[in-house]
Amino acid sequence: MAVERFVIEEGHIASFARSIGDANDVYYGPDAAAPPTFVQSSAQWDPDYFLRPKVGQPWFGSGKNPSGITRAPGGSGGGGGGGGGGTGLHAEQHYEYHRPLRVGDVLTATTKPGKTWEKEGRRAGKLIFSESVTEYRDQHGELVVTARGVGVRTEKPVEQ
Amino acid sequence: MGWNVGDTHEVTLVDDLKRTQIVQYAGASGDYNPLHTDEVFATKVAGYPTVFAHGMLTMGMTGRAITDLVGVESLAKFGGRFTSQVFPGDSLTAKVTVESVEDGLVNFTVSTTNQDGKEVFSGYAAAKA
Numbered sequence: 001m002a003v004e005r006f007v008i009e010e011g012h013i014a015s016f017a018r019s020i021g022d023a024n025d026v027y028y029g030p031d032a033a034a035p036p037t038f039v040q041s042s043a044q045w046d047p048d049y050f051l052r053p054k055v056g057q058p059w060f061g062s063g064k065n066p067s068g069i070t071r072a073p074g075g076s077g078g079g080g081g082g083g084g085g086g087t088g089l090h091a092e093q094h095y096e097y098h099r100p101l102r103v104g105d106v107l108t109a110t111t112k113p114g115k116t117w118e119k120e121g122r123r124a125g126k127l128i129f130s131e132s133v134t135e136y137r138d139q140h141g142e143l144v145v146t147a148r149g150v151g152v153r154t155e156k157p158v159e160q
Numbered sequence: 161m162g163w164n165v166g167d168t169h170e171v172t173l174v175d176d177l178k179r180t181q182i183v184q185y186a187g188a189s190g191d192y193n194p195l196h197t198d199e200v201f202a203t204k205v206a207g208y209p210t211v212f213a214h215g216m217l218t219m220g221m222t223g224r225a226i227t228d229l230v231g232v233e234s235l236a237k238f239g240g241r242f243t244s245q246v247f248p249g250d251s252l253t254a255k256v257t258v259e260s261v262e263d264g265l266v267n268f269t270v271s272t273t274n275q276d277g278k279e280v281f282s283g284y285a286a287a288k289a
Contacts, residue, residue, distance in 0.1 A: 019188040020220035021174055026232060036223040036238045040216050043190035051193045061194030066204035090215035094239030157207035158245060
């Protein structure tokens with residue numbers, strides 16, 4: 001993932017803060033600060049983000065059928081969490097904050113893949129973990145947030 | 161502000177999580193994975209009992225328990241693991257514990273549990289003391 005322009009906007013922060021149930025005044029208004037997990041919403045500014053329906057392209061959520069993309073039975077998952085029983089899930093997330101993020105900042109984000117490893121899970125079959133590290137830099141090239149995420153692809157749905 | 165190792169701060173993050181809040185988070189974050197908002201897809205294609213919350217919604221809500229204590233501008237680190245799924249109807253509580261104070265930082269452990277006492281997020285945070 002690379003995001004060339006992640007514009008930190010008042011309305012976006014407000015809608016994000018509402019969605020996490022946070023009414024703290026610091027997140028509302030023209031000088032709002034961004035909540036700790038706000039950079040996750042840079043997905044909105046990633047032209048290729050795979051978990052957003054895109055104009056003119058098929059989408060794997062339900063419509064006439066349970067999935068908008070039909071696959072051969074037993075076919076592998078892929079396509080961002082769809083199909084095949086197993087799914088991609090978020091396993092870990094870590095942030096380091098180098099300075100507070102505020103309305104008016106314009107960031108770039110670059111992501112590098114990290115380690116991958118496998119584990120036999122008790123509740124979801126074979127688990128494949130993969131790590132990625134994203135650096136968010138401001139309009140002056142200064143590092144604002146470093147994010148490390150770990151995703152896991154499960155062989156089957158997680159047993160409850 | 162004085163920090164005492166072992167001090168705890170407990171916050172109710174959400175009572176009876178609504179599907180609409182999950183939709184709200186999908187819209188704000190830009191993560192439209194239908195696992196979280198599309199009941200038909202989640203049950204018939206992915207094989208889950210119903211939709212479930214984004215891990216990042218749980219982490220986002222958990223962040224409030226920390227920033228209410230230290231203020232978002234003091235935050236230096238925040239992270240953790242998603243240890244169990246969060247479903248509509250769940251009620252979540254976050255517990256923040258002062259772990260240590262060193263080198264100008266106060267370090268916390270953070271644990272978010274559901275109404276059955278099951279941990280759904282296990283993490284840490286650090287802030288300028």
